[in-house]
Amino acid sequence: MAPILDIKNLYKNYGAVEILKDINVSIEQGEFLVLVGPSGCGKSTLLNCIAGLEPITRGELHIGGRNMTDVSPKNRDIAMVFQSYALYPTMTVAKNITFGMKVRGVDQATQQEKLQQVARQLQIEQLLNRRPGQLSGGQRQRVAMGRALVRDPKLFLFDEPLSNLDAKLRVEMRTEIKELHQRLGASMVYVTHDQIEAMTLATKIVVMKGGVIQQIGSPAEIYNRPANLFVADFMGNPAMNLIPAKTRANGVGTKIEIARKDGAPIVLTDTQNRNLPEDVILGVRPEDIGEPDHRASQTAQAAECMVDIVEPAGADTFVVMQLGGKHVTARLHSETSAQPGKRQQLAFDLGKVSYFAPDTGQRLN
Structure with a gap:
């Protein structure tokens, strides 16, 4: 037909x-x-x-x-x-x-x-x-x-x-x-x-x-x-976080480095060998960044981040920080203990991230 x-x-x-x-x-x-x-x-x-x-x-x-x-x-x-x-x-x-x-x-x-x-x-x-x-x-x-x-x-x-x-x-x-x-x-x-x-x-x-x-x-x-x-x-509200990052294969998977405004970069490991270029834009939805005890996914990895802003929004609380020189938003549960100006352990679900080419903007994975 x-x-x-x-x-x-x-x-x-x-x-x-x-x-x-x-x-x-x-x-x-x-x-x-x-x-x-x-x-x-x-x-x-x-x-x-x-x-x-x-x-x-x-x-x-x-x-x-x-x-x-x-x-x-x-x-x-x-x-x-x-x-x-x-x-x-x-x-x-x-x-x-x-x-x-x-x-x-x-x-x-x-x-x-x-x-x-x-x-x-x-x-x-x-x-x-x-x-x-x-x-x-x-x-x-x-x-x-x-x-x-x-x-x-x-x-x-x-x-x-x-x-x-x-x-x-x-x-x-x-x-x-x-x-x-x-x-x-x-x-x-x-x-x-x-x-x-x-x-x-x-x-x-x-x-x-x-x-x-x-x-x-x-x-x-x-x-x-x-x-x-x-x-x-x-598409998305809040929008997907688009974070400049560096990647390289390390034998176990793909190592991801994200610059922080205070101290050494965050280092995460994607367990898949993705054959990515060194410079990428890492795309991660706010709901795929959470507190480790609320992030049961096996593909989630924790990193310490400095919280800049906390925005209560009823059932959710949005937390904003600076990573890779960009404002990054995480969607946390309403009872979170996150506070502005303090460090917070956050888990990034690497099973749900997207990778984009910085020059063309096209999806890589």
Whole structure:
């Protein structure tokens, strides 16, 4: 079976400026694809190209096995949910949801059947007679989603739909969208700059920077094996620690030296012979640096570090120190005894670290 969305060698230019460069990505029926990256990376432009709102400079775009490269938006069998909701202010919620069906000539009985079905799914049955001005931001977003759902399209497109909501409502709506996807088994493409949204919603993530795809993978692949320094730094909160280090094979494995601001360097031994260059960037997640008694992994090794800052954060406490000339964060348990200005034994889980080339930024292991 053909992928529900298949993008091949897509380029998008505005005049002489290249916005998207050689984009290749596909998703199968039922997948939830998230395009994520910083502002200006090209993710919304790519979504608009999929929707047909922006013409492609060169390349091909297939939806449901059909070449849609030059097909108008209304004939692509897609539904789009915008950041700004884009509701008709003079129409009721019910009329906003059914308006597209009315324009397409869907009979009244089918309109009402789909309206009631979607209203139940989104829990907005009590809002059908209200107008958008009488709704909260979260309610408006539900209505916008309802208008897309009644289309029953091959592909749903979401353009940063939660960015106008407050933090608590964003979490609630994120859960609702996740449940909706699981219940419908629909194919979705979702744009966000929020890497937490990307990690929690996606079955497949595309990380973008400067109009170029940096990595495609599942949330676990992106998080645990970032392809380069940009992905390592962008995906994760707090971000992955990226520490300049020196390595050399020592017969037992790979010796790692990390400079300290006070005294001799930290020396750790990775038990694998990794054939690494002398200079590397060591990538280690904050949760992979812990206190030895809470770090049961056989691949963990302890070292003494000088604590600079302690940040209590409820269930966790973040500890910041300087290693390799960089601020390094460890995620410790809330009852830690770590104190600023004092030395602390910390265990680094070398079974979960990443190594990157300092010159290219590419992953080495």
